[in-house]
Amino acid sequence: MAFTYGFFNSLNGDRKYTAEQLSSIFDGLIADGVFDSIGDILATVPGSGMQVIVKSGKAWFNRTWSYNDAPMPLTIPAADVTLKRYDAVVLEVNTETATRANSIKIVSGNPGSDPSKPTLTNTEKVHQHALAYILVNAGATSINAGNIENVIGKTECPFVTGLPGPADISDLFEQWEYDFDVWFANLKAQLTDNVAANLQAQIDELKESAYKTYTGTTLPASSLGSNGDTYVQVLG
Template sequence: MAEFGGFFNSVNGDRKYKSEDFANYFKTFIGNGVNPSTDSLRVIKVSNTQIKILPGSACINGYLYLNTAELTKTITSTVAKVNRVILRLDIVNRILSIVIVEGTATAPPTLTRNSSVYELSLAKITIKNNTVTVEDERGQASLCGYMAFLGKDDLQSMWNLFNQQWGAQKDIWQNWFNNMQGQSIRGIYIQKTVPTTHKVGDIWIELS
C-alpha cells in the first residue's frame, strides 16, 4: 500500500487497524530509547547473583514498554563474562521484555537489530573473580539512548543557520557603519572617546 491515512471510526467493519499501524504512527515522532528520567529502567546490582531493574518506560520502533514495579533478574553464571541487560522487541513473538544476554570473557554480546528483533542495551554486566559490576549504558545513543521527539535536530539546524546568517548581516552593517564615521554632512560619532577628526556641527554620542 503506497498511501495510508488514519485513524478513523469503523462503520460496519470497514476500518480495521493492526498494531503495526499504530507503531508506525508513533515512530514518526518518537525516537527509540528509554524514558529520560534519571532512574527509568536503571539496572542496579543487588548481589553477585542478582540485579534489579527499576520501574520505567521505553519506546522501540513505535512500540511501548512499561515496567511499573522493580524487576529482579538472576545471574546464573559465575564464569568470567561480559553480559548485557537488554530490552528486546520481538515482532514475530509479539514480546517486548528485558533479558540478560551473555557475551564472552572479553566482549559483550552484539545487539540484534533487524526487521524482526530490535534490542537496546540498558547495562553491561561484567563477571570477574566471582564479582559482578554493573555499567549503565542507557545514555549511550548507539546502544540505547533516551526517547525524544523527532524533528528537534531539524529545528536546531534551522536555528544555527539563522544565527550564522544573522551574524554575517550584522558584520556587514557594522563595517558599513564604521566606514561612514565622519563622512556625512554632519558627522555622527558613537564611541567612548572624543573624536579626533571632528568638525563643527558633528554629533558625538558618548558610550559609557
C-alpha cells in the first residue's frame, strides 16, 4: 500500500512517473470502451474474399488508448471444410514487458456443428476486448455482412462514458414533469374511483344493518337503486 501523487517538475531526475500513473488521472472520469463520436467507432465490415475491414475509431481500455485513423484489413483464417466456427475481432491490450503494445487482431474459435464464440484472454498482462464476431461457415470463401455481429456499444464492448461537460436538461426536465403530471392524474382518478366504491359499499352495509335491526331480515338487492339509494322506508 502506498501513497502516490503527481505531477511535479523533475530536477536532476528526482521526479519520474510511469505510464500507469499518467493514465490514472482518468480513473473515475471515463469508463473503458469505444468513443462514439470519433471516426466510424471501429465498426467491422466485409472486405474482399476472406477479409474484414475494421473502420476508423478510438478506444480507451485498461488505462491505454488506441486510435485507428484508416480502414484496417484483417484476414480471416481459412474456413473448415465441414464445420462452421466463430472468430472474434478483438482489441488487445498487452502489457507484457516484451510487448507493451495494443493491437487489433483475429481470434479464432473452435469448429463445430453448433460452435461457441471464442473465449478471449483476460489475464493480469493481456486483455482482449471483442469488437465483433464473425460466423465462418463451412467451406466459406468470403465473408458477408450477415456473418458479422458488431458488439460495439453493447455490454461486451460499451461506448466510453464519462464527463462530457455541462448539459442543458431543460427539455428533459419538462418531459419528466409532464410524465409525472400524467401519472399523478391517472393515480388520482384511480384513487377517486376506489374511494367512491369503498364509501358506497360502507353505506350499503350500514343500510343493510339498520334494516336487519328493525325487521330481522336481509335487505333485498332489488331495494337498492343503481346508485345505492334505498327504496324501502323503515318505520320506527
